[in-house]
Amino acid sequence: MMKMKSKWVTAGTVFSTVALFGAAAATGKGVAYKDVTDMLHAVMDSDRTVYTRKVVQRLVKKDKVIKASEYHDDDKALPLPAQMFRFGSEMVAERTDKFTYSLLSLWPINKQNTPRTEVEIEGLKYVAENKGKNFYGEETLGGKDYFTAVYADVAVAKVCVSCHNEHKDTPKTDFKLKDVMGGVVIRIPKT
Amino acid sequence: MGKSAKLWLLWAVSALVFGGVIAAGMVYGGPGRPHLLIGKTTSGHHQIELSCETCHTEAFGGKEILQNACVGCHAAELKAANDSHPIKKFRDPRNASRLEKLDATQCVACHTEHKPEVTHAMGVTLPNDYCALCHQDVGENRPSHKNLSFETCASAGCHNFHDNRALYEDFLEKHAEAPDHKLKAYLELVANPPEKEPSEAEPITVADKADAPSDKRGEHSVTSEWLASGHAKGGVNCSGCHAPEQETPEAIQAAWVDKPDHKVCATCHSQEVKTFTEGKHGMRLAEGVKSQVAGFFGVFKDKPLSPMKPSLARLEMSPKVAEHEIGCATCHGAHDANTQPAKVESCQSCHTDEHSKAYTGSPHHKLFEAEQSGKGEKGTGVSCATCHLPRFLHLDEETYDETLVVNHNQNFNLRPNEKMIRSVCMDCHGLGFSINALADPEAIKSNFSKRPSVHIESIDWVTKRLKAREAAKKRRDQQ
DSSP: OBSOOOOEEOGGGSOTTSHHHHHHHTTSSOEEHHHHHHHHHHHHHHHHHHIIIIIIIIIIIISOOOOBOTTHHHHTOBOOHHHHHHHHHHHHHHHOSSOEEEEEOSSOSSGGGSOOSHHHHHHHHHHHHSTTOOEEEEEEETTEEEEEEEEEEEOOSHHHHHHHHHOTTOSOOOOOTTOEEEEEEEEEEOO | OOHHHHHHHHHHHHHHHHHHHHHHHHHTBSTTGGGGOSSOOOTTTGGGTTOGGGTOOSSSOOHHHHHHHHHHHHHHHHHHTTOSSOGGGGGSGGGHHHHHHOOTTSGGGTOOTTOGGGOOGGGOOSOTTTTHHHHTTHHHHOGGGTTOOGGGTTTSSSOOSSOOTTTSHHHHHHTTTOOSBOSSOOOHHHHSOOOOOOOOSOOOOSGGGOOSOGGGOOOHHHHHHHHTSHHHHTTOOHHHHHSTTOOSHHHHHHHOOSSOOHHHHHTTOHHHHHHHTTSTTTGGGSTTOEEEOOBTTTTBOOEEOOOOOGGGOSSOBOGGGTTOOOOHHHHHOSSSOOSSTTTTHHHHHHBOSHHHHHTTTSHHHHHHHHHHHTSSOTTOOOOHHHHHSOEEEEEOTTTOOEEEEEOOOTTGGGSSTTHHHHHTGGGTBOHHHHHHHHTOHHHHHTTTOSOOOOOOOHHHHHHHHHHHHHHHHHHHHHO
16 A cells, blocks of 8 residues: 555544445544545445446356447447446435545546546556555645545456457457456545 | 705605615516516527526525526436536546536536527537537547537537437447438337327217306307317316316316316326426426516515417517417317327417428428328328427336327427437438438528538548448457
């Protein structure tokens, strides 16, 4: 781990819809920013992996009963795992301003998901070059201070690799299983 | 009291009265309001411009007041349009530097009302090159876009800020080869509508069953029209509209309304009335739209706006009907509930602009006449309503039940007009032809009697890019 500048988040500021928060906040001592983002990421990463393996990989690759498509409504198909993740992120953005998260990459299919802030760029490079490690930093955006954590997003199933390598907009065509394909960026505004 | 003091007093009283009248006009409405408008409103809002409270919901407050008003009316259609730039996307702080250039979380950042001098198509009040604020580097990934003027992104038939359902790249690719005119050209929802659940009510077939009080029966023709209508066939008696939910003759007599309004129609045709009050024909009748609001110790009472009438329109209208107020019965007839006149006849009785007049004799009109006369197959005719009051399947998001509805918001397909491509045009035409036709003002004026004289290159670029990509893949595979 690097750049750890943990501060304490008071229990009152923790977004409490995730059950893990409830347990942590109950200690009355507050939870470190890093622990909060780690917990959030554990939930996000697990859900994302389950959707990719148990839904997309199984139904698209193994059982071949349905396709997964970026234009899932038009194609009557499953949303892509990255979309599933982004839909959740956008819904969270509508429900709370206590934290935000996004899925970015140094090799994005959608160029809007290119890292833009210095911490994003540094963090994505770090998690790509240091497998199994996370990146934590702080940044000021729009006049507000944020604790920002970056977690590697790894190709957990064959469909991740095949879809990204073959997509017409991909800038990289040689991903392999278990490769770091990008990163999850979680931000908490500091109080 | 000296002369000077009297003059001061007169001045003070006059100032108070004058200020009071202005303040009352602003806060409560009334006849003085038109003089208080701070600038000409857009064509989307001018019908309700005297109902200030519809947008300015509170006298004091921050930008959230206007934002909530915008979202209150437009959120559902933006969601349905699969908005390409939804507000939620911009809430991520990583967009902070972009929001400094353009705060895309606020509708008024691009659509400011009362600014006619800077208002462009779609009510946009920014310079037309606004896409450059975030997409300056588009040429790096799309060589076809290098050196294009950013003013053309959203004005040349290629992209829209919100609704790109018919314009996204994969869609263009999928329909790139479609012919101008399809071999089987008909409107799917007209030719093959979903089956309706049969009405449980007993059809009414004889005049004796009419439950209108004797003094309310009207002309014989009224009863005949009703007996032949879908209402009587569906078991809807006179009281169904004139005295809803009343059963005994006494109760019907007591509750009788001679001219039921759109709210009565909404009890059975909720989606039709909802969409009617979202469009230019019925917006003035929408819930909460008022010309005057109650207050000031009862001096002011709630008053709705009057219904829309052609004299209030900004488009060319027939002077013969200038003062005809628009309600459901204006187009459908009060008792025959006939939808036929609402397809062309009703429209042309008011609209006299070039496009509307050019419909008569146009290829679409000829197809409509052929279908009406039985020579054309069902769904092959194209009327005014086909494009401007399109049918759609309303999805209940909880039950997933779909109901066939005629969208009575005549503007639904026109903001921008590419919205029409998927909901109407593509039933009969190819995508490329549709994009070209809708981007050609002359073709629109002639009501599509002329072939499109413009060619939008987006499909060509997509095809070219895909071919280049396939060639590159082949080269990689060979290595």
